[in-house]
Amino acid sequence: MHRALYFLVPVLAACGSSPDPAPAAKPPTPAAPAATVAARAAPAQPAADSGINPRLLRRFKPLRSSIEREDEAPASVAQTDLGRMLFFDVRLSKARDLSCSSCHRLDHFGVDNEPTSVGAKGARGRRNSPTVFHAAGHIASFWDGRAGSVEEQAKGPILNPTEMAMTDAQTVVATLQKIPGYVTAFHAAFPDEAAPLTYDNVGRAIGAFERKLTTPSRWDKYLLGDQAALTELELKGLKLFTDLGCMTCHTGEFVGGSMFQKVGVAVPWPNQADQGRYELTKSDADRMSFKVPSLRDVAQTAPYFHDGSAKTLEEAVGLMARHQIGDELGADDVHAIVAWLGSLTGELPTKYIERPRLPE
Numbered sequence: 001m002h003r004a005l006y007f008l009v010p011v012l013a014a015c016g017s018s019p020d021p022a023p024a025a026k027p028p029t030p031a032a033p034a035a036t037v038a039a040r041a042a043p044a045q046p047a048a049d050s051g052i053n054p055r056l057l058r059r060f061k062p063l064r065s066s067i068e069r070e071d072e073a074p075a076s077v078a079q080t081d082l083g084r085m086l087f088f089d090v091r092l093s094k095a096r097d098l099s100c101s102s103c104h105r106l107d108h109f110g111v112d113n114e115p116t117s118v119g120a121k122g123a124r125g126r127r128n129s130p131t132v133f134h135a136a137g138h139i140a141s142f143w144d145g146r147a148g149s150v151e152e153q154a155k156g157p158i159l160n161p162t163e164m165a166m167t168d169a170q171t172v173v174a175t176l177q178k179i180p181g182y183v184t185a186f187h188a189a190f191p192d193e194a195a196p197l198t199y200d201n202v203g204r205a206i207g208a209f210e211r212k213l214t215t216p217s218r219w220d221k222y223l224l225g226d227q228a229a230l231t232e233l234e235l236k237g238l239k240l241f242t243d244l245g246c247m248t249c250h251t252g253e254f255v256g257g258s259m260f261q262k263v264g265v266a267v268p269w270p271n272q273a274d275q276g277r278y279e280l281t282k283s284d285a286d287r288m289s290f291k292v293p294s295l296r297d298v299a300q301t302a303p304y305f306h307d308g309s310a311k312t313l314e315e316a317v318g319l320m321a322r323h324q325i326g327d328e329l330g331a332d333d334v335h336a337i338v339a340w341l342g343s344l345t346g347e348l349p350t351k352y353i354e355r356p357r358l359p360e
C-alpha cells in the first residue's frame with residue numbers, strides 16, 4: 001500500500017533538503033547519543049519509546065522568530081511598522097472595503113476560515129486563502145507558486161480585480177501620497193531613497209512585516225529537546241505521520257511549504273476544476289500540482305485544501321491518506337495524527353499583530 005511513496009523519495013533529495021542538516025543553535029538532545037544505552041537500561045527515554053527515527057526527526061526544524069531575506073539586511077522597525085499599517089488599510093482597495101487583513105485575519109492565524117475567499121463586490125474567488133504566517137519561508141507564494149517572495153506577492157492582491165481591485169500601481173501610489181502620515185512613514189522606512197513612496201516599496205514594507213509572522217509552538221519545544229512537550233497521543237500521531245510517509249512532502253521548518261506536489265498521487269483528486277501549476281506552465285507533468293502547504297497552525301485554519309473542500313482536519317487527514325498514499329486510515333489513527341497536528345498550533349505574537357492606528 002505504501003509503495004507509491006518510494007517514487008517520492010528522490011523528489012525530496014531534488015529539493016535540496018539535506019538529510020542531516022547541522023543542528024541550529026541548540027546542542028543535540030542528550031537522548032540521541034545515549035540512545036543505545038537507553039535501549040538496554042531500564043528508565044525508558046520518551047524518544048526511544050515513541051519509536052521515531054531520529055534521522056527523520058532531524059528533517060524537521062525548529063522555527064526561526066524572523067524569516068529574513070538572504071540578500072538583504074534585516075528589516076527596520078520603521079519598515080515593519082509601515083508594513084503593518086498597509087496590511088490593515090482598506091484604502092488600498094478600490095471600494096475601500098478590503099485590506100489584506102480581511103482575508104488574512106491575523107488574530108485567526110492568518111486566514112478567513114472561508115472555503116474560498118470573498119473579494120471585491122462580494123464575489124468569491126476560486127481558491128482558499130492560505131495563512132500569511134510563515135509564508136515568507138515557503139519555496140514560493142500562492143497555491144501554484146506563481147509569485148516568488150512575499151515582497152513580490154504583496155503587490156498582487158491590491159491590483160487583482162477579484163481582490164482589492166485597485167486600477168493600477170500609480171493609483172495606489174497617488175492614493176498613499178495624499179495621506180501625509182504615509183509620506184512620512186515611507187521616508188522613515190526607506191531613509192536612503194529620495195522618493196521612497198513607490199509601489200515596489202509597498203510590497204517591500206508588507207513583506208518585511210510578514211517576515212516576522214511566526215508562531216512558535218510545543219512542536220518546537222519538542223524539536224529543541226523537551227521530550228515532555230508532546231503527549232503520548234501526539235507522539236503516536238507523529239510516528240504515524242512519519243511511518244505513513246506524510247513527511248515525504250510535509251517536512252522541514254514549516255512541515256510543508258518546501259516543494260510542489262501533485263494532489264492525487266495515489267487516487268485522483270475528486271475536484272479537477274483547478275489544475276494548479278499546469279495553468280502556469282501548460283506542462284502535463286504539472287497537472288494538479290500545488291504547493292505542499294505548511295501544516296503549522298493547521299488545526300486553526302479550516303477549511304482545507306486549495307478548493308476548501310474539507311471542513312475538518314479529520315476529513316483532511318483521511319483524504320490525504322487516501323489520495324496521496326492510497327491508504328484508508330482508521331478513526332484512531334486519524335485521531336492521533338490530528339492530535340499531533342494540534343501540537344503545531346503556536347502562540348500568536350499578539351502585540352506585533354495588533355491593528356495599528358492608520359496614518360491620516
Ligand code: HEC
Nearest residue numbers: 100103117118119127128129130135141142143154157163
Ligand atoms: C479577497 C481576499 C484576499 C485579500 C484581500 C488578500 N488575499 Fe492574500 N490570498 C488570498 C487567496 C485566496 C490566496 C491564494 C490564492 C492562490 O493561491 O491563487 C492568497 C494568497 C496569499 C499569500 C500566499 C500564501 C501562500 O502560502 O502561498 C500571501 C503571502 C498573501 N496572500 C498575502 C496577502 C497580502 C499581503 C494582501 C494585501 C496586500 C492580501 N494577501 C490580500 C486572499 C486574499
Ligand code: HEC
Nearest residue numbers: 245246249261263291292293304305306316317320321324
Ligand atoms: C505526495 C505528497 C503528499 C503526501 C505524501 C501528503 N501530502 Fe498532505 N498535502 C499535499 C499537497 C500537494 C497538499 C495541497 C493539496 C490541495 O490543496 O489541493 C496537501 C494538503 C494537506 C493538508 C491541508 C492543509 C491546508 O492548509 O489546506 C493536510 C492537513 C495534509 N496535507 C496532511 C497530510 C497528512 C496527514 C498526510 C499523510 C497521511 C499527507 N498530508 C501526505 C501533499 C502531500
